[in-house]
Amino acid sequence: MSTAEETTGGEVEPWEEVTPDAARRLLVAAVEAFAERGYHATTTRDIAGRAGMSPAALYIHYKTKEELLHRISRIGHDRALEILQTAARREGTATERLADAVSSFVRWHAGRRTTARVVQYELDALGPDARAEILDLRRQVDAEVRGIIQEGVASGEFDVIDVHGTTLAVLSLSIDVARWFNVNGPRTPEEVGALYADLVLRMVGAK
Amino acid sequence: MSTAEETTGGEVEPWEEVTPDAARRLLVAAVEAFAERGYHATTTRDIAGRAGMSPAALYIHYKTKEELLHRISRIGHDRALEILQTAARREGTATERLADAVSSFVRWHAGRRTTARVVQYELDALGPDARAEILDLRRQVDAEVRGIIQEGVASGEFDVIDVHGTTLAVLSLSIDVARWFNVNGPRTPEEVGALYADLVLRMVGAK
DNA sequence: GGGCACACTAAGCGCTCGCTCAGCTTCGGC
DNA sequence: GCCGAAGCTGAGCGAGCGCTTAGTGTGCCC
Secondary structure, three states: HHHHHOOOOOOOOOOOOOOOHHHHHHHHHHHHHHHOOOOOOOOHHHHHHHHHOHHOOOOOOOOOOOHHHHHHHHHHHHHHHHHHHHHHOOOEEEEEEHHHHHHHHHHHOOOOOOOHHHHHHOEEEEEEHHHHHHHHHHHHHHHHHHHHHHHHHHOOOOOOHHHHHHHHHHHHHHHOOHOOOOOOOOOHHHHHHHHHHHHHHHHOOOO | OOHHHOOOOOOOOOOOOOOOHHHHHHHHHHHHHHHHOOOOOOOOOHHHHHHOOOOHHHHOOOOOOOHHHHHHHHHHHHHHHHHHHHHHHOOOHHHHHHHHHHHHHHHHHOOOOHHHHHHHHHHHHHHHHHHHHHHHHHHHHHHHHHHHHHHHHHHHOOOOOOOHHHHHHHHHHHHHHHHHOOOOOOOOOOHHHHHHHHHHHHHHOOO
């Protein structure tokens, strides 16, 4: 485990794949601004200012303000999906894998709250094509969680009547963490992840 | 039960308290526009247009665009709080009252999804004073749910380690319905309400 | 050390935003 | 049948938006 991973609670520092450096600084500035004020209330002047550049510099690296949101949303969804896939495909019972999936998914939504907020709540600001691409990733996210729950039902570990509805509820519960989680609040991302994993196991009637 | 109540699944048709008629039409138009596009992406011309009026007419009835959001948010939060208070103060065990609270709260978030969306997700667009007023209502909402759960724990009906965290999760789960619920989807508000009441009873370890 | 590619800035264009205001219509009271 | 109040409209103001363009500074290759 690298130093960067340790300081973010086991998760890889994101945005390192974005190059050059100026493009990454702009993107990080955009994430912060979008998370604080929302996409439509954020100005390109604000983003450039946070990155220590002039408004025009943004357009060297990105065609439009919307492209910035698209890149953020794409990378964020890729990361969220990767987290769930890692948990779903490890060794272990459905109970263990569901607890792992929920706790790591929730930990990401709490620990990377600014990113998660943009990813989960600014989808409507994307154009039709980008929106469709992201919705496809969301279907994959849904399928990962549903898969674990179905396996738990099949193995007799879980007692669930409505698998689709329960999957929706589990994801919904986890995603909403990005709305209310407060970095200066009383709970750490790890604590919320552990609590939520327990609550979800209760929801699926795990033994 | 009146006809209006029957057509909205037991809930009173809102906005009837807003007068005169033109002010109500503008407010209903604003709810729809804010829910579809978000507060910042909605123009005063769009709101006035939906209400069949000129842009200037809006300012006869409301001082600013923000006042519209404030009125919507205030009325919506009052209604949400009223729903929970009704469930919390009825006769019955904590189990019955929690199931009632969650199912009716969720039913409102699904059935009145456009209003709920504005109420729950556009809080940040309010100025400091209005925001503080609404946050106080949210604390009352939280207290109602926490009260039922605490009583259930005290009576031995529930098995909950972290009452505050579980309260947060129950409310979070219910509120997020406004984000994903689709009127043309496979589930009715009543079905989601019933499913969620069951899931919440599992979360609190009800017998 | 001259030339050039490239990252960046200062200035500003065209547009739309929230909001204003002068004036028009309608209508109840007398 | 005239009057004032109230509800509303057409036109438009100042500001700030996303984005463009002409030009500047800097560093690398030969």
